[in-house]
Amino acid sequence: MRPLSGDPPRGWPARILVALVALGLAAAPFLFTGAKPLGVAEKICVMAALAASYDVLLGYTGVVSFAHVMFFGVGAYGVGLSLYALGPSWGALALGLSAGLALAACLALAIGLFSLRVQAIFFAMVTLAVAYAFNVLASQLPDLTGGEDGRSFRVPEMLRPGYKLGEFLGAAVTGRMLCYYLVFAGAAVLFLILLRVVNSPFGRVLQAIRENPLRAEALGYRIVVHRTLATVVAALAAAFAGALDALWLRYVGPDTALSFSIQIDVLVIVVIGGRGTLYGAVVGAAVFVIAENYLRLAVGAASTATASLPLLPNLLHPDRWLLWLGVLFILAVRFAPRGIVGELARRADMG
Amino acid sequence: MTDIGAALPKPRVDVWPALTPLLVAAVAAPFIGSTSTFVTLTLASLAMGAMLFVMASGLTLAFGMMDVLNFGHGAFIAVGAYSATVVYRFAAPLAGGSLALDLLVFVAALVFAALVCGALGFVYEKLLVAPVYGRHLEQILITIGGAIVIEQLLLALFGTEPIDLSPPLAFRGSLSFGEIAIEKYRLVALALGLALFVAQLVVLSRTRIGLLIRAGVENREMVEALGYRIDRLFVGVFMAASALAGIGGVLWGIYQNQARAGMGGELLVLVFIVIIIGGLGSVTGCLIGATLVALISNYAGFLAPKLALVSNILLMVVVLLWRPRGLYPLGAR
Numbered sequence: 050m051r052p053l054s055g056d057p058p059r060g061w062p063a064r065i066l067v068a069l070v071a072l073g074l075a076a077a078p079f080l081f082t083g084a085k086p087l088g089v090a091e092k093i094c095v096m097a098a099l100a101a102s103y104d105v106l107l108g109y110t111g112v113v114s115f116a117h118v119m120f121f122g123v124g125a126y127g128v129g130l131s132l133y134a135l136g137p138s139w140g141a142l143a144l145g146l147s148a149g150l151a152l153a154a155c156l157a158l159a160i161g162l163f164s165l166r167v168q169a170i171f172f173a174m175v176t177l178a179v180a181y182a183f184n185v186l187a188s189q190l191p192d193l194t195g196g197e198d199g200r201s202f203r204v205p206e207m208l209r210p211g212y213k214l215g216e217f218l219g220a221a222v223t224g225r226m227l228c229y230y231l232v233f234a235g236a237a238v239l240f241l242i243l244l245r246v247v248n249s250p251f252g253r254v255l256q257a258i259r260e261n262p263l264r265a266e267a268l269g270y271r272i273v274v275h276r277t278l279a280t281v282v283a284a285l286a287a288a289f290a291g292a293l294d295a296l297w298l299r300y301v302g303p304d305t306a307l308s309f310s311i312q313i314d315v316l317v318i319v320v321i322g323g324r325g326t327l328y329g330a331v332v333g334a335a336v337f338v339i340a341e342n343y344l345r346l347a348v349g350a351a352s353t354a355t356a357s358l359p360l361l362p363n364l365l366h367p368d369r370w371l372l373w374l375g376v377l378f379i380l381a382v383r384f385a386p387r388g389i390v391g392e393l394a395r396r397a398d399m400g
Numbered sequence: 401m402t403d404i405g406a407a408l409p410k411p412r413v414d415v416w417p418a419l420t421p422l423l424v425a426a427v428a429a430p431f432i433g434s435t436s437t438f439v440t441l442t443l444a445s446l447a448m449g450a451m452l453f454v455m456a457s458g459l460t461l462a463f464g465m466m467d468v469l470n471f472g473h474g475a476f477i478a479v480g481a482y483s484a485t486v487v488y489r490f491a492a493p494l495a496g497g498s499l500a501l502d503l504l505v506f507v508a509a510l511v512f513a514a515l516v517c518g519a520l521g522f523v524y525e526k527l528l529v530a531p532v533y534g535r536h537l538e539q540i541l542i543t544i545g546g547a548i549v550i551e552q553l554l555l556a557l558f559g560t561e562p563i564d565l566s567p568p569l570a571f572r573g574s575l576s577f578g579e580i581a582i583e584k585y586r587l588v589a590l591a592l593g594l595a596l597f598v599a600q601l602v603v604l605s606r607t608r609i610g611l612l613i614r615a616g617v618e619n620r621e622m623v624e625a626l627g628y629r630i631d632r633l634f635v636g637v638f639m640a641a642s643a644l645a646g647i648g649g650v651l652w653g654i655y656q657n658q659a660r661a662g663m664g665g666e667l668l669v670l671v672f673i674v675i676i677i678g679g680l681g682s683v684t685g686c687l688i689g690a691t692l693v694a695l696i697s698n699y700a701g702f703l704a705p706k707l708a709l710v711s712n713i714l715l716m717v718v719v720l721l722w723r724p725r726g727l728y729p730l731g732a733r
C-alpha cells in the first residue's frame with residue numbers, strides 16, 4: 050500500500066511544508082475556534098484539490114485550459130440544483146454528484162476532441178470562449194440555475210451546523226465539523242488519486258507529450274487521445290471539488306462556482322506553488338488563501354496610512370489586491386518557473 | 401526570353417471562405433422577413449464587423465508574424481478606450497462646435513490611443529513577451545499576468561465606474577433611406593475599418609518593410625544573416641498590433657458609449673472567436689471572420705436574443721469542422 054504512489058515531495062524542506070499544511074488542515078477544527086478560520090481551512094482544501102486537478106493539465110500535460118472552473122461549476126451546480134429540487138437527502142446528493150460528473154466528462158471530451166487536434170494554443174482560446182459562453186448561459190437560464198442570484202439549498206441533516214453529536218477532545222462535534230471533514234477527506238482522497246494518475250504509465254506518457262510531442266507521437270502514443278483523456282480526468286476531479294464546495298457553502302451561484310476570477314486564482318496557485326508537482330497545488334492553495342484572507346487586511350491598512358499621497362492609496366487599496374498578485378505571478382513565471390515546491394526541490398537536489 | 405511568370409503554377413485562389421458571409425446573409429434573410437429590417441441589420445453588422453476586425457487584426461498579425469499570442473490584447477483595447485476618454489475630457493470645451501472640429505477631436509482621440517497603446521506595447525514586448533519567444537505555454541501565462549496588471553492599473557487610475565464616451569455630435573443620429581436606417585457613426589467605423597484593412601494588405605504585400613517581415617517569418621536566420629535586425633522588426637510589429645488594439649478600443653468604446661476596464665476581457669473572447677474562424681495569422685481571414693461573427697451576432701440577437709453569444713460558439717464549431725485551421729490559415733506551420 051503506497052498512498053503517495055512512491056512520489057513524495059522532493060527534499061526535506063518541501064516535505065515539511067506539505068506535512069505542515071496537511072496536518073494543519075486535518076486538525077483545523079481543534080486548533081482554531083470561530084467560523085472564519087474553519088472557512089479558510091475549507092477554502093484551502095477545495096482550492097488545493099481544484100488546483101491539483103488543474104496541474105494535471107498545466108503542469109503534466111502542458112496545455113492551458115480556461116474552462117477548468119466551468120467543470121468546477123458543473124459539479125457544484127449538479128449537487129446544488131439536485132438538493133434544491135429533490136430535498137436534502139443523501140440520494141439526491143448522490144444523484145446530483147453523478148449527474149455533475151457525467152456532464153463534466155462529456156463536456157471535456159467534446160472540447161478536447163474538438164480543439165486539441167491542431168495546436169495546444171487553440172485549446173487555450175477555445176476553452177476561454179466556451180467558459181465565457183457557459184457562464185452567460187448559466188445566468189440566462191434563471192428557471193433552472195437561479196440566474197445571477199444562484200440557489201441556496203439545504204444539505205442532509207448530519208452536515209448542518211445545528212446538528213450536535215457530542216464532544217471530542219474538548220471541541221463540540223457539530224454538523225459543521227462533520228461537513229468540514231467530509232470536504233477534507235474528499236479533497237485528500239482526490240489528491241491521492243490524482244497523484245496515482247500522474248505516476249501511472251498514462252501519466253508518464255502525458256509528461257512525454259509535454260516534453261516532446263513529436264517524439265511521443267513517433268513512439269506510437271496518440272497525442273490527441275492522451276491530451277483529451279487528461280482533460281477528462283482533470284474535469285472529473287474539478288467537478289468533484291466543486292461538489293464538495295457546494296456542500297460546504299450550501300449555495301451555488303455564478304460568483305462562487307463559475308466566475309473567471311476563480312480561474313485566475315487557480316492559475317496563480319498552480320504557478321506560484323509549483324507546476325508539475327501536484328504538491329505545489331497544496332502549498333500554493335495554502336499560501337494563496339491565507340494571503341487573500343489576512344494579508345489583504347494589511348495591504349488595506351497600508352492604503353489608509355498613505356491616504357494623503359497621490360495614487361498610492363489607490364494602488365494599495367484592498368480591491369486592487371489582484372494587481373499585486375498579477376505582478377507576483379509575472380515574476381514567478383519569469384524568474385521562478387518551478388514555483389515554491391519546485392525551487393525547494395531543486396535546492397535540496399543541489400545541496 | 402520566355403516569360404518565366406507564365407510557366408509558374410498560378411497560386412490557387414480559395415474563394416469559398418470569402419463567400420460564407422453572403423451565404424449566412426442569404427440563409428438568415430427569409431427568417432427575418434422584412435427587407436428593411438434585414439438591410440438595416442446587415443449594414444449594422446458590417447460596421448460591427450469592421451470594428452471587430454480592427455481589434456482582432458493586431459492580434460492575428462502579431463501571431464502570424466511573431467508566433468506570439470497576446471492574451472493581454474483585450475487589455476490594450478481597454479487602454480485605447482480610456483485614452484479616448486482623456487482626449488475627450490480635454491477637448492470638452494470644443495465639443496459640438498462644428499463638423500470639422502468634431503472630426504479633429506475624433507482623429508486626435510484615435511491618434512492618441514494609437515500612440516499610448518504603441519508605447520505600452522513597446523514596454524510590454526520588452527518586459528514580458530521577448531523573454532518567452534517560441535514558448536507558447538509561458539507566453540500564455542505571462543501575457544495573462546500582463547492583462548491582469550494592466551486592467552488593475554486602469555481601475556486604480558480611472559476608478560471602478562465606467563467612464564462616459566459619447567460619439568461626437570457630428571456622428572450622432574442616423575441616415576435613413578426609406579425604412580432603412582443606419583447610424584452615422586457606424587458608417588464612420590465601417591470606413592475606418594476598411595481603410596485599415598487595405599492599409600495592412602498594402603504594407604504587407606507592397607512595401608519593403610512588409611517584404612522583410614514576410615521573409616522573417618519564412619526564415620528568420622537567413623534574413624538576419626543578410627544584415628537585418630529581425631528583433632527590431634518584431635518589436636515594430638508588436639507595437640503596430642497594440643496600436644490597432646487601441647484604435648479598435650476607441651471605436652468600440654464610442655460605439656458602446658463608455659470605457660470600462662472589464663471590456664478588454666469580454667472583447668478578448670469575441671476577438672479570439674474571430675481569429676480562430678479566420679485562421680490564425682491571416683489578415684483577410686480576420687476580416688471575413690469578423691464579418692461572420694458580427695452577422696451571426698446581429699441576426700441571432702434579432703431572432704433569438706438569448707442565443708446571441710452561444711451562436712458565435714456554434715459558428716466557431718461549424719467552421720472548424722469544415723476547416724480545422726480556420727478559413728484562411730497562414731501557411732502550414
